[in-house]
Amino acid sequence: xxxxxxxxxxxxxxxxxxxxxxxxxxxxxxxxxxxxxxxxxxxxxxxxxxxxxxxxxxxxxxxxxxxxxxxxxxxxxxxxxxxxxxxxxxxxxxxxxxxxxxxxxxxxxxxxxxxxxxxxxxxxxxxxxxxxxxxxxxxxxxxxxx
Amino acid sequence: xxxxxxxxxxxxxxxxxxxxxxxxxxxxxxxxxxxxxxxxxxxxxxxxxxxxxxxxxxxxxxxxxxxxxxxxxxxxxxxxxxxxxxxxxxxxxxxxxxxxxxxxxxxxxxxxxxxxxxxxxxxxxxxxxxxxxxxxxxxxxxxxxx
DNA sequence: GTAGGTGCAAATCGTTTGCAGTACA
DNA sequence: TGTACTGCAAACGATTTGCACCTAC
Numbered sequence: 001x002x003x004x005x006x007x008x009x010x011x012x013x014x015x016x017x018x019x020x021x022x023x024x025x026x027x028x029x030x031x032x033x034x035x036x037x038x039x040x041x042x043x044x045x046x047x048x049x050x051x052x053x054x055x056x057x058x059x060x061x062x063x064x065x066x067x068x069x070x071x072x073x074x075x076x077x078x079x080x081x082x083x084x085x086x087x088x089x090x091x092x093x094x095x096x097x098x099x100x101x102x103x104x105x106x107x108x109x110x111x112x113x114x115x116x117x118x119x120x121x122x123x124x125x126x127x128x129x130x131x132x133x134x135x136x137x138x139x140x141x142x143x144x145x146x
Numbered sequence: 147x148x149x150x151x152x153x154x155x156x157x158x159x160x161x162x163x164x165x166x167x168x169x170x171x172x173x174x175x176x177x178x179x180x181x182x183x184x185x186x187x188x189x190x191x192x193x194x195x196x197x198x199x200x201x202x203x204x205x206x207x208x209x210x211x212x213x214x215x216x217x218x219x220x221x222x223x224x225x226x227x228x229x230x231x232x233x234x235x236x237x238x239x240x241x242x243x244x245x246x247x248x249x250x251x252x253x254x255x256x257x258x259x260x261x262x263x264x265x266x267x268x269x270x271x272x273x274x275x276x277x278x279x280x281x282x283x284x285x286x287x288x289x290x291x292x
Numbered sequence: 293g294t295a296g297g298t299g300c301a302a303a304t305c306g307t308t309t310g311c312a313g314t315a316c317a
Numbered sequence: 318t319g320t321a322c323t324g325c326a327a328a329c330g331a332t333t334t335g336c337a338c339c340t341a342c
Contacts (some may be wrong), residue, residue, distance in 0.1 A: 004341090017296090018295090018340085020296095020297065039331085054299045055331095056299065056333085057154065057298060059333080075226065080226035085326085094267060094271070097272065103269070105267075106261060107259075109259065113253075114278065117278060120251075121251075122188075122282065122283035123242070123249070123253065123280045123282050125240070125280035127278070128278045128279065129221060129278075131274065131275045132269075132275075133271070133274065133305095134269045134271035134273070136271065137269070140270055160334095162321095162324095164315085164316050164317070165316075165317095166315075166322065168322085200306090200324045201306095202308085202323075202324065202325085205307065206322085
C-alpha cells in the first residue's frame with residue numbers, strides 16, 4: 001500500500017519540516033496519481049490551480065521527500081528524474097511505458113542471486129535496483145484498437 | 147566477456163559508420179577500463195592526450211555506441227548518464243560504489259517473477275532493469291585499513 | 293518572534309543544434 | 318570526390334544559488 005497524504009505530512013513534521021501550503025499541494029499531486037512525475041510536470045500541473053507557486057519550491061520539496069524516502073526515483077521509464085509516491089518497506093516498481101502508471105511489488109527474491117554473485121566476485125553487495133517495464137492492461141487494449 | 151576495441155570497430159563499420167581517429171580514441175577509452183564514464187569524464191581523459199577533440203564529438207560517438215548496444219547505460223551508481231563497455235547478450239551489472247568498477251553477470255532468473263507479476267497485474271512485461279551496487283574486494287580492504 | 297521557507301532573477305551545468313570547414317572511404 | 322564527421326559557438330533546458338521578503342510554529 002502506498003503512502004497517503006496524511007502519512008507523508010506526519011513524517012515530514014516528525015522530521016522538523018514545516019508544512020506550508022506549497023508543500024501540501026506538491027504532496028497531494030504526487031499522492032493523487034499512480035504515475036510518475038518529473039519536477040517540471042508537477043510544476044505545470046500545480047501551476048494551473050496555484051499560479052503563485054515557484055518551480056524552485058517544487059525542486060526543494062521533492063528533494064526533501066526523496067531524502068526521507070517518501071517518494072521513489074524511477075529510471076526505466078526514460079527520464080531519470082521522475083518520482084512516484086513511495087510504499088513502506090522494501091519494494092520495486094513495474095512501469096507502464098505508455099501511460100506511466102506505476103505498480104509496486106515486494107518479494108523480489110534476489111537474495112540467492114546476490115549471495116552467489118557476492119561469492120563469485122568478492123563484492124560486498126549493499127543494494128540493488130530492479131524495475132520492470134511494460135504495458136498495463138488498459139494500454140494494451142488501446143494498442144490493439146489502433 | 148566484454149567487447150574488445152576491434153569488435154566495436156568492426157560493428158561500427160558494419161553499420162556504415164566511418165572510423166575517425168576521434169571515434170577510435172573514445173572507444174579505446176571506454177574499452178580500456180572496467181569502470182563507467184560520464185561524457186564529461188571521457189572528455190577530460192581524452193583531452194589530455196588529444197586536446198583537439200571536442201566534447202560534442204564525445205556525445206555524438208557515445209550516442210552511436212549506445213544505439214548499437216556497444217555500451218551500456220548505468221543508473222545505480224549515481225549519475226544516470228554513465229556508460230560502460232557492453233558484453234554480448236543479455237546481462238546485468240554489479241557496480242562498486244567506491245571505485246566505479248563494473249562486473250557483468252548473466253542469469254538473472256527473473257522469468258518466474260516476471261510471469262507471476264504479469265499474471266497479477268495484467269501488464270505485458272517487455273523488459274527489466276537490474277543492477278547491484280556494493281563494494282569490490284579492493285575497496286573493502288581500503289575501507290578497513292582507513 | 294524567529295528560524296525556516298518562498299519566489300524571483302541570475303548563475304550554472306549538461307546537452308543539443310547550426311554551420312562552415314575537414315577527412316574517411 | 319562526395320558524404321559523413323568534426324569543432325566551434327550559440328542556443329537550450331534543467332537545476333542551483335543568492336537574496337530579500339514572508340509565514341508556520
